[in-house]
Amino acid sequence: xxxxxxxxxxxxxxxxxxxxxxxxxxxxxxxxxxxxxxxxxxxxxxxxxxxxxxxxxxxxxxxxxxxxxxxxxxxxxxxxxxxxxxxxxxxxxxxxxxxxxxxxxxxxxxxxxxxxxxxxxxxxxxxxxxxxxxxxxxxxxxxxxxxxxxxxxxxxxxxxxxxxxxxxxxxxxxxxxxxxxxxxxxxxxxxxxxxxxxxxxxxxxxxxxxxxxxxxxxxxxxxxxxxxxxxxxxxxxxxxxxxxxxxxxxxxxxxxxxxxxxxxxxxxxxxxxxxxxxxxxxxxxxxxxxxxxxxxxxxxxxxxxxxxxxxxxxxxxxxxxxxxxxxxxxxxxxxxxxxxxxxxxxxxxxxxxxxxxxxxxxxxxxxxxxxxxxxxxxxxxxxxxxxx
Numbered sequence: 001x002x003x004x005x006x007x008x009x010x011x012x013x014x015x016x017x018x019x020x021x022x023x024x025x026x027x028x029x030x031x032x033x034x035x036x037x038x039x040x041x042x043x044x045x046x047x048x049x050x051x052x053x054x055x056x057x058x059x060x061x062x063x064x065x066x067x068x069x070x071x072x073x074x075x076x077x078x079x080x081x082x083x084x085x086x087x088x089x090x091x092x093x094x095x096x097x098x099x100x101x102x103x104x105x106x107x108x109x110x111x112x113x114x115x116x117x118x119x120x121x122x123x124x125x126x127x128x129x130x131x132x133x134x135x136x137x138x139x140x141x142x143x144x145x146x147x148x149x150x151x152x153x154x155x156x157x158x159x160x161x162x163x164x165x166x167x168x169x170x171x172x173x174x175x176x177x178x179x180x181x182x183x184x185x186x187x188x189x190x191x192x193x194x195x196x197x198x199x200x201x202x203x204x205x206x207x208x209x210x211x212x213x214x215x216x217x218x219x220x221x222x223x224x225x226x227x228x229x230x231x232x233x234x235x236x237x238x239x240x241x242x243x244x245x246x247x248x249x250x251x252x253x254x255x256x257x258x259x260x261x262x263x264x265x266x267x268x269x270x271x272x273x274x275x276x277x278x279x280x281x282x283x284x285x286x287x288x289x290x291x292x293x294x295x296x297x298x299x300x301x302x303x304x305x306x307x308x309x310x311x312x313x314x315x316x317x318x319x320x321x322x323x324x325x326x327x328x329x330x331x332x333x334x335x336x337x338x339x340x341x342x343x344x345x346x347x348x349x350x351x352x353x354x355x356x357x358x359x360x361x362x363x364x365x366x367x368x369x370x371x372x373x374x375x376x377x378x379x380x381x382x383x384x385x386x387x388x
Contacts, residue, residue, distance in 0.1 A: 022049045022081055022120065027073040027109075029057075029066055030377070031387040032320070032353070034346050037145045038062075039387045040320040040353075043069055043105075044377065045112040047081070051119050054373060055111030056291060056323030060104025068098055068105035076109065081116050084297055095269070095294070103269055103294055110295030111326045119372035125329040126367060129300055132332035136364040139342035140169035140212055140237075142318045143201075146345030150177065152193075152200035159204040162344050166362035169237060169339060170205050171212035174198050178218045187223065195230055202234050210237035212263075217244045221253055228258040238263040238285055251282040263287050266316035270294050271301045278309045285338060289316040290327040299330045307336045318343035321350065321358040324365065325373045332367045340365070352381045 026046035031039050041057040057065050075090045087110065095102045118125040126132045141162035147155050159170045174194035179186060202211050213236055219227055224242035231239060241264040243250045255262045263285035268274055270293060278286065286306045290299050303313045313336050315327045324342060331337045342360070351357040354375040359366065368374030 022047050022051070023078050024048075024073075024076045024081070025078075027069065029069055030382050031062065031066075032382060032385050033387040035145070037346075040322075041065055041108075042320060042322055042377070042382075043108040043112055045073075045076070045109065045116060047116060049120070051116055052376070053112035053115035053119070054322050054375070054377065055108035055115070056320050056326060057104050057108035058291065058319040058323060060101045060291065064098070064101035065105045068094065068102045069108065072106055072109055076113075081113060081120060084110060084113055084295075087113070088294070088297075100267065100292060104291045107291045107293070107295040107298075110297065111290070111322070114296050114326070114329070115372040122371050124368055124370060124374065125296075125326075125372055126332040129296070129330050130333040132367055133335065134332060134337070135367050137328045137331050137337075137340050137367060138169075139167070139324075139340045139360060139363050139365055140171050140210065141165070141167040141344035141363070142171045142341050143344050144171065144173040144176070144214065145318055145343050147172070150197070152197045155197045156200040156204035158345055159201045163205050163209065165344070166360070167209075167342075167344065168363055169210035169212060170201060171214060171240075171341070172197065172201055173214040173216050175215055175218045180218070191223070191227065191230075198231070198234055207235070211235070212237045212240065214240040215242045217241050219243055221250045224250070224254045225257055228254060228260065228262075232259055236260040240264055240287070241266070245277065245282070248277055248280040248282045252280045255281060255283055261285055263314060267292050270298055271305050274302050274305055278306060278311060284311065286311050286313050287316040288313065290330070291317065291319065291323060296326055296330050299327065300334075303330070303334045303336060312336045312338040314338040315340055317341045321354050321375075322373070324358075325354075325368075325375060328365055328367065329373065347385075349381060349385065352378055354378055 025048050028044040030042040038059050043055040045053045091106045114125050143158040147158045162170050174197035178190035219242050238261045242254050261284040264283045265287045266289045288302045306313050317323050355378045
């Protein structure tokens with residue numbers, strides 16, 4: 001037995017005998033101020049054994065999400081650690097009725113449960129999802145949420161910062177200021193501006209790094225087909241969500257015509273939502289979000305569904321370090337994993353939100369061997385940047 005195995009056995013043995021009696025006793029909710037694009041909302045479950053588990057409930061319309069967090073905790077109060085599917089079934093009607101805020105709240109508490117289970121067993125969370133087949137998780141730098149100067153030069157400057165930090169893949173959403181349903185002249189003005197922004201980033205990162213473009217559903221089929229053609233010279237890693245996910249036939253038509261890979265699915269919930277999306281061949285790359293899709297187990301199920309369809313998976317998730325770590329536990333053993341999203345440059349203290357601090361080297365997140373997610377909240381950082 002190695003020292004690590006012995007340490008794990010010594011940690012888990014006392015808990016193992018008491019596991020049937022460990023119950024969920026409390027919920028703490030933390031709101032951390034980030035920027036105008038949204039705060040981080042974090043959940044921490046407490047147990048009768050003194051263990052705590054973490055989850056990310058960010059970007060789900062905060063007030064509603066907090067309401068659902070408290071509502072869903074009442075399902076869990078006094079229960080054991082091992083009832084993820086029972087919890088999912090009990091929460092399903094509220095998720096169906098409450099939409100994204102309810103799903104984000106459920107997903108955060110589900111993440112907490114996996115963190116707790118793995119700690120109780122003395123193993124990393126990835127061990128509960130089939131083990132790992134990689135030691136590092138490749139991340140791309142999403143610079144969209146941190147770029148305040150939305151000129152081509154502003155995007156290029158932030159991209160240069162991401163490259164200097166070691167990332168070899170960069171994503172932006174260069175059409176966010178395009179009005180919905182614009183007249184033809186306005187549409188062309190913002191289309192060209194978006195292409196100019198992307199071209200500036202391509203020049204900044206060079207020809208060998210990967211460039212990802214998120215369109216955020218700003219185009220119809222005709223406009224999306226034209227956009228894909230106009231982006232061909234930039235050698236995109238992918239073109240993301242040119243049109244809304246429904247009707248799925250629109251994305252499928254663009255996917256068939258596009259010469260670059262297409263990606264999407266960030267707001268789709270559950271395997272039931274992804275089944276028609278994948279069956280229609282709407283995209284080349286599926287992007288379930290661990291918060292929006294229904295949690296870590298649902299992410300694993302969606303990835304298996306995509307694997308059967310021959311589709312790689314790149315989880316969406318420009319949120320807190322907790323959300324990235326939760327997704328990474330599943331990605332560690334995902335055969336069809338491609339790349340994970342990292343929200344770059346939002347705040348200079350991001351890494352200090354957790355202890356030990358978040359650590360990426362050249363855009364690679366090392367898969368932890370510590371029990372659970374392997375981190376605790378840095379209470380000092382949480383208090384210092386608490387949202388009012």
